[in-house]
Amino acid sequence: MLIDTHSGTRIDEIADGIHRISTPMPPSVFPGGFSFNQYLVLDDEPLLFHTGMRSIFPLVREAIAAVMPLERLRYLALSHFESDECGALNDFLQVAPHSVPVCSTTAAMVSVGDFALRPPRALADGEMLRIGKRQLMWLDTPHLPHNWETGLMWEPGSRTLLCGDLFTQGGHELPPLTSDDLLAPSEAFRRAGVAAGEPDPYSLGPGTATILERLAGLQPRTLAVMHGSVFQARRDDDGAAMLRGLARELVH
Numbered sequence: 001m002l003i004d005t006h007s008g009t010r011i012d013e014i015a016d017g018i019h020r021i022s023t024p025m026p027p028s029v030f031p032g033g034f035s036f037n038q039y040l041v042l043d044d045e046p047l048l049f050h051t052g053m054r055s056i057f058p059l060v061r062e063a064i065a066a067v068m069p070l071e072r073l074r075y076l077a078l079s080h081f082e083s084d085e086c087g088a089l090n091d092f093l094q095v096a097p098h099s100v101p102v103c104s105t106t107a108a109m110v111s112v113g114d115f116a117l118r119p120p121r122a123l124a125d126g127e128m129l130r131i132g133k134r135q136l137m138w139l140d141t142p143h144l145p146h147n148w149e150t151g152l153m154w155e156p157g158s159r160t161l162l163c164g165d166l167f168t169q170g171g172h173e174l175p176p177l178t179s180d181d182l183l184a185p186s187e188a189f190r191r192a193g194v195a196a197g198e199p200d201p202y203s204l205g206p207g208t209a210t211i212l213e214r215l216a217g218l219q220p221r222t223l224a225v226m227h228g229s230v231f232q233a234r235r236d237d238d239g240a241a242m243l244r245g246l247a248r249e250l251v252h
C-alpha cells in the first residue's frame with residue numbers, strides 16, 4: 001500500500017501479521033538509490049523493529065497509522081545504535097505513551113539507557129519477548145555486521161528473521177518481496193563501496209562464522225532486511241543456504 005506519493009513510502013504485509021514499511025531514497029539523494037525499511041509486528045502489544053531516521057519519522061508514523069492506531073505501539077526495538085535504526089526513537093516514545101525501547105543489554109548500557117526518554121527493556125541473548133500470541137527471541141550478534149551492541153530478532157511462528165543490515169541491497173525501486181538470491185546483489189553493493197574507497201560496513205571478528213551458522217540453524221523462511229527486498233524462501237533451507245553463503249563470502 002502506497003502511503004505517500006511524494007516520497008514513495010509504502011507498507012506491505014510480508015509475512016503473517018508482519019508489515020514492511022519502506023522509504024526509497026532516489027539517486028539524487030543517495031548515489032545509485034537506496035531504501036530504509038522498518039518492520040511492524042502486529043499482536044496485542046505491537047513491536048516496531050527500527051524507527052528509521054528522525055527525518056522520515058512523519059512518513060513511518062503515517063504508514064503505521066494506516067494499519068493500526070499509533071498509541072498501541074508497545075515495543076520499539078533496535079538492532080544497534082545508528083540513526084536509521086533508532087533516530088526517531090524519542091519521537092515515537094512521545095507519540096506512543098505505552099511504548100518502551102527494546103535492545104541488547106550492551107546497547108542499553110552504552111547508549112539507549114542514556115539517550116532514550118524512557119528506560120529500555122534490555123534483552124539478554126536468547127531471551128524471549130512475548131507480545132501477545134507470539135513471542136520474539138533476541139539474538140546477540142556482536143559486530144555482525146557492525147557495532148558491539150548489535151543483535152537481531154527471530155519470530156518463530158512465521159520463521160521470520162528480522163536481520164537488520166545483513167543482505168543490504170542498493171537501489172530504490174526493488175519490490176517488497178522476492179524469492180531471488182539476495183547474496184550476489186548485496187555482496188556486489190558492499191564490494192562496490194569498498195572498491196570506491198569506503199570502509200567495509202562489516203566488522204569481521206572471530207565470532208562471525210559461528211554467529212551466521214547459528215542464524216542459519218534457525219532455518220528462516222523470511223529474511224526481513226533493512227535495506228532492499230525481503231527474501232521469501234521457496235524451500236525450507238533457502239534462507240539457511242543464503243546465510244551460509246554470506247559466511248563463505250566474509251570468512252576465509
Ligand SMILES: [Fe+2]
Pocket residue numbers: 080082146165
Ligand atoms: Fe547499521
Ligand SMILES: [Fe+2]
Pocket residue numbers: 084085164165226227
Ligand atoms: Fe541500516
